Amino acid sequence: MIMIRSIIRPERTDNVLSALMDAGFPAVTKMSVVGRGKQRGIKIGEITYDELPKELLITVVKDEEKDFVIKTVMQAARTGEKGAFGDGKIFVTPVDEVYTVSSGIMETDSGATEEVKI
Amino acid sequence: MKEVMAIIRMNMMNKTKRALADAGISSLTARDALGRGKGMVDMTLLKGAELGYEEAISQLGQSQRLIPKRIIFIVVKDKMVKKTVKTIIEVNQTGKSGDGKIFVMPVSDSVRVRTSEKGDSALDD
Numbered sequence: 001m002i003m004i005r006s007i008i009r010p011e012r013t014d015n016v017l018s019a020l021m022d023a024g025f026p027a028v029t030k031m032s033v034v035g036r037g038k039q040r041g042i043k044i045g046e047i048t049y050d051e052l053p054k055e056l057l058i059t060v061v062k063d064e065e066k067d068f069v070i071k072t073v074m075q076a077a078r079t080g081e082k083g084a085f086g087d088g089k090i091f092v093t094p095v096d097e098v099y100t101v102s103s104g105i106m107e108t109d110s111g112a113t114e115e116v117k118i
Numbered sequence: 119m120k121e122v123m124a125i126i127r128m129n130m131m132n133k134t135k136r137a138l139a140d141a142g143i144s145s146l147t148a149r150d151a152l153g154r155g156k157g158m159v160d161m162t163l164l165k166g167a168e169l170g171y172e173e174a175i176s177q178l179g180q181s182q183r184l185i186p187k188r189i190i191f192i193v194v195k196d197k198m199v200k201k202t203v204k205t206i207i208e209v210n211q212t213g214k215s216g217d218g219k220i221f222v223m224p225v226s227d228s229v230r231v232r233t234s235e236k237g238d239s240a241l242d243d
Contacts, residue, residue, distance in 0.1 A: 031149060031151045031189070096224060099222075116203065
């Protein structure tokens with residue numbers, strides 16, 4: 001399993017969420033965060049804003065679906081023709097085990113499932 | 119070292135914290151988050167369906183809506199992972215969908231800022 005963490009513009013969140021829903025990935029967690037990128041924030045006059053508001057979307061998908069989800073998020077989150085600075089970043093990390101609390105079923109990378117006894 | 123990331127119901131937070139502390143896992147980071155799962159619940163539709171409106175019942179499961187959740191991050195040693203996961207499931211399981219998900223991820227290193235200890239000893243009490 002793979003965890004995809006996308007940091008995107010707040011105004012593109014709805015767009016990305018509906019794109020993911022249409023692509024068949026309804027499960028998403030959303031958090032609002034602040035951050036800066038390699039542009040060192042935005043400078044307007046004398047003032048530099050380096051805590052820019054962004055949205056963090058967390059999705060966990062199977063290994064083979066990784067590229068498709070990244071493509072979907074990228075397409076939906078981009079602004080303008082070629083994209084612009086501040087559109088965001090996507091980070092990909094491995095996940096060893098996934099547990100569903102309601103059923104107690106564990107899923108691993110290999111697709112094997114196992115029930116946790118309480 | 120592993121990171122256990124658990125997404126749980128908001129009203130279960132206090133119970134979970136207490137259970138984890140009793141199990142010897144006292145350190146955690148938590149945040150508010152919004153999310154949706156495979157269930158696709160809409161609260162207004164749910165209410166309508168409860169009151170018996172046909173239209174609301176027929177639309178159940180078709181809409182997308184984000185539900186407020188709590189997200190907890192716990193970094194533990196390898197041998198504590200099973201215990202952590204079991205504790206969280208034990209407390210949070212109601213058997214209905216929406217109980218949450220737990221993800222277990224590898225962590226390559228951790229550092230205690232106060233003493234600059236590295237590795238497993240940074241996680242010791």
